[in-house]
Amino acid sequence: MTEIVVTGMGAISSIGLTIAENLHSLKHEISGIKKAKHFKSHYSDSLVFGEIDQSDESLLNELGLEKGRGFTRTTLIAIKAFREAVANARLSPEDIASTRTAFISSSTVGGMCYTDDLYHDANMQGAPSEYVKHYEGSDHALQIVRLYGMKGITDVVNTACSSSANAIALGARLLETGKVDRVIAGGSDCLAKFTVNGFNSLRILSEEPCKPFDANREGLSLGEAAGYVVLERRADVSDTSKIQAVFSGFGICNDAFHPSATSDDARGPRMAMELALKRAELNPVDIQYINAHGTGTPNNDVTESFAFSKLFNTVPHFSSTKSYVGHTLAAAGVLEAIYSILSIQNQEVYPSLRVEEPISEFPFRPTLNYTPGVAIGHVLSNSFGFGGNCTSLIFSACI
Amino acid sequence: MYIKDLYAISPQKTHDLSFENGEWQVLNEYIYKAVEPSYQDLIPNAQLRRMGKAVRMGIGVSLPLLGRNPKPDGIIFGTANGGLEDCIKFLNQIVEYNEGTLTPTNFVQSTPNALAGQVALLSENQGYNMTHVNGSLAFESALLDASLYFDNYHGEEKNLLVGAVEEISDYNYNIDRLGERFKEELVSNVDLLGSGTKGSYCGEGSTQFYLSNNPDNSLAEFKAFKQSSYLSENEIGEFVKSFLDEQKLDTAAIDCLLLGKNGDVSTDSWYEQVEQLFSGKPKVYFKKSVGEYRTVSAFASYLAVRLLNGQAGYLIENGATEKPRTVLIYNHFDAVRHSLILLQK
Numbered sequence: 116m117t118e119i120v121v122t123g124m125g126a127i128s129s130i131g132l133t134i135a136e137n138l139h140s141l142k143h144e145i146s147g148i149k150k151a152k153h154f155k156s157h158y159s160d161s162l163v164f165g166e167i168d169q170s171d172e173s174l175l176n177e178l179g180l181e182k183g184r185g186f187t188r189t190t191l192i193a194i195k196a197f198r199e200a201v202a203n204a205r206l207s208p209e210d211i212a213s214t215r216t217a218f219i220s221s222s223t224v225g226g227m228c229y230t231d232d233l234y235h236d237a238n239m240q241g242a243p244s245e246y247v248k249h250y251e252g253s254d255h256a257l258q259i260v261r262l263y264g265m266k267g268i269t270d271v272v273n274t275a276c277s278s279s280a281n282a283i284a285l286g287a288r289l290l291e292t293g294k295v296d297r298v299i300a301g302g303s304d305c306l307a308k309f310t311v312n313g314f315n316s317l318r319i320l321s322e323e324p325c326k327p328f329d330a331n332r333e334g335l336s337l338g339e340a341a342g343y344v345v346l347e348r349r350a351d352v353s354d355t356s357k358i359q360a361v362f363s364g365f366g367i368c369n370d371a372f373h374p375s376a377t378s379d380d381a382r383g384p385r386m387a388m389e390l391a392l393k394r395a396e397l398n399p400v401d402i403q404y405i406n407a408h409g410t411g412t413p414n415n416d417v418t419e420s421f422a423f424s425k426l427f428n429t430v431p432h433f434s435s436t437k438s439y440v441g442h443t444l445a446a447a448g449v450l451e452a453i454y455s456i457l458s459i460q461n462q463e464v465y466p467s468l469r470v471e472e473p474i475s476e477f478p479f480r481p482t483l484n485y486t487p488g489v490a491i492g493h494v495l496s497n498s499f500g501f502g503g504n505c506t507s508l509i510f511s512a513c514i
Numbered sequence: 515m516y517i518k519d520l521y522a523i524s525p526q527k528t529h530d531l532s533f534e535n536g537e538w539q540v541l542n543e544y545i546y547k548a549v550e551p552s553y554q555d556l557i558p559n560a561q562l563r564r565m566g567k568a569v570r571m572g573i574g575v576s577l578p579l580l581g582r583n584p585k586p587d588g589i590i591f592g593t594a595n596g597g598l599e600d601c602i603k604f605l606n607q608i609v610e611y612n613e614g615t616l617t618p619t620n621f622v623q624s625t626p627n628a629l630a631g632q633v634a635l636l637s638e639n640q641g642y643n644m645t646h647v648n649g650s651l652a653f654e655s656a657l658l659d660a661s662l663y664f665d666n667y668h669g670e671e672k673n674l675l676v677g678a679v680e681e682i683s684d685y686n687y688n689i690d691r692l693g694e695r696f697k698e699e700l701v702s703n704v705d706l707l708g709s710g711t712k713g714s715y716c717g718e719g720s721t722q723f724y725l726s727n728n729p730d731n732s733l734a735e736f737k738a739f740k741q742s743s744y745l746s747e748n749e750i751g752e753f754v755k756s757f758l759d760e761q762k763l764d765t766a767a768i769d770c771l772l773l774g775k776n777g778d779v780s781t782d783s784w785y786e787q788v789e790q791l792f793s794g795k796p797k798v799y800f801k802k803s804v805g806e807y808r809t810v811s812a813f814a815s816y817l818a819v820r821l822l823n824g825q826a827g828y829l830i831e832n833g834a835t836e837k838p839r840t841v842l843i844y845n846h847f848d849a850v851r852h853s854l855i856l857l858q859k
Binding site: 227231236256269273288289311312317369371374504 | 589594595596601602604605606607608609612613614615616617618621622625626627628630631632634635638639640641642643644645646647648649651652655658659662665666685686688689691692693741742743744850851
């Protein structure tokens, strides 16, 4: 089988504007979930968010983009993470623009992140806003394609909270089949009234910072993030020093149970993990750490734990890094993929924060503190979404 | 990828096959609304009432296709916008009730992957499941995904349900109208291409294919497809020629062209560049039938399959009635995103 490797990473989240800053926060158990500074909503005071601590104006300035040209926050954070990823992989402008380079992105809120402008335009309340041609889910990707003059295959997926995990899997398949030579894959989602009110209407938002896998968890915290990884075939990488990890496999399936909840027997999550292991030619015992989906909702954490109990004789280290950054929706899959790779590179586990009383139904508990010195060869990273979309990814140490 | 079966709900009467049998709807409207069949026998009323139009049309196409074919190994959809009506209804509630207590139905229905999820749920399909939202190339992305899926299973028969959906709501009509994508004046779809003004008319619908890697008893084959964004007008000829070269074909091998001309004087010249490459070839302008929308290339593919099987020949513009064997579709949206799809019998 063709070996796919990660040769570059870029991320922006509430715990850091770069990969290095994210790593520092992960190691020091610094959570980004707090009162929002930039995001304006009725819920700004009553709820906490994993907000990126950089304003739209500052992002526009830093990226050298003109104000008033329809760059949404989804797009701005996407460009920033994309820029870090391609620099990290040492891709030249020609490499990025090449017809042999694919770009697979994802977003859920996409261009609809400025709820009030969208309201204004959708209800025709006067002259069009600067965003009138930028509401599509794919707009952030199209802007990047334009800015970098990309001529290759582009795609944008939306499978809710598993979106960017699927973008990575799609990218790997493009490489395996030889359709392209390199892939930039990931996603971007920023905080928006639309999603906050959506999740609030489902009554699954926690007033306090979320505490995934705690017996008294009350729901999820929403966050915003963008992340991209660069994927290449190992055989094509001449400068092996830029290889960060091996992407060993993925499993994609549907729970086919309920539009917004996981089945009690967790058949979808379990099947996704089994398919990923099969594709990676690994057994459950080979996994040393699981970066769980772990949203902090009563439903997810118990069903995901149930799936662990069925799949693993001895459940390995597991944690939800959503306890640091909140649920970043479409970006969650790639952000957690990056955190999984950081775990492998540094041989350490980043914990589930704020767990006071682990879920009692199961004999295992998440990793509760930053734990260095763990031999990690293979990490399983889970992403499950509304609509029943379940995806598991496996990343491995490069040997 | 072989097409074993297909079905569509569109602004023409495709739902009962009147369209392919020669009954063509003349449309004198700003909005080309889909002709929807009765869903009574397909979807329980209580569920139907909660469904947004995109999900309803999508399921209205999926369930008949799934009913007459073996359970597919996966479900792949492309949609630029998904359930926009629900999306903006929810948005209006957010603004009008100042983010008060809202009901989640519209929110859950508005997510673009709601359709693929609902189809999986209703047909108890735990297989591969994906939704592409790549704007006006969302259907092409679904095709790419399907081809990658089949590439993994040489020698083992696999089947996929692959399709697209787009709905018109007042809101996305408003947004695209503000974006100057639609005509201000009304001409009939008969005269769409001669209107001499900017913009087009808005269409909608769902088109789906039951695809297999087994060619037995297939209706046609998706032979190849290619996409590009931000080409300049003088690059389009080269884009088409290089695609044919990759397929080891010359222009003579194409029996019929399906072109996405939509009557917009500012961007129809791109299609004319392509027509010049194939001078004198039979042509079909599919947007005269269904209008402009972001996943309309799925409908063009549907029509191509019909033509390849000797149906709907009345739509071929230059009088040639011979049954084509190789058909090329060229479509663009806003002259920004371009796609080519090659189908063969």
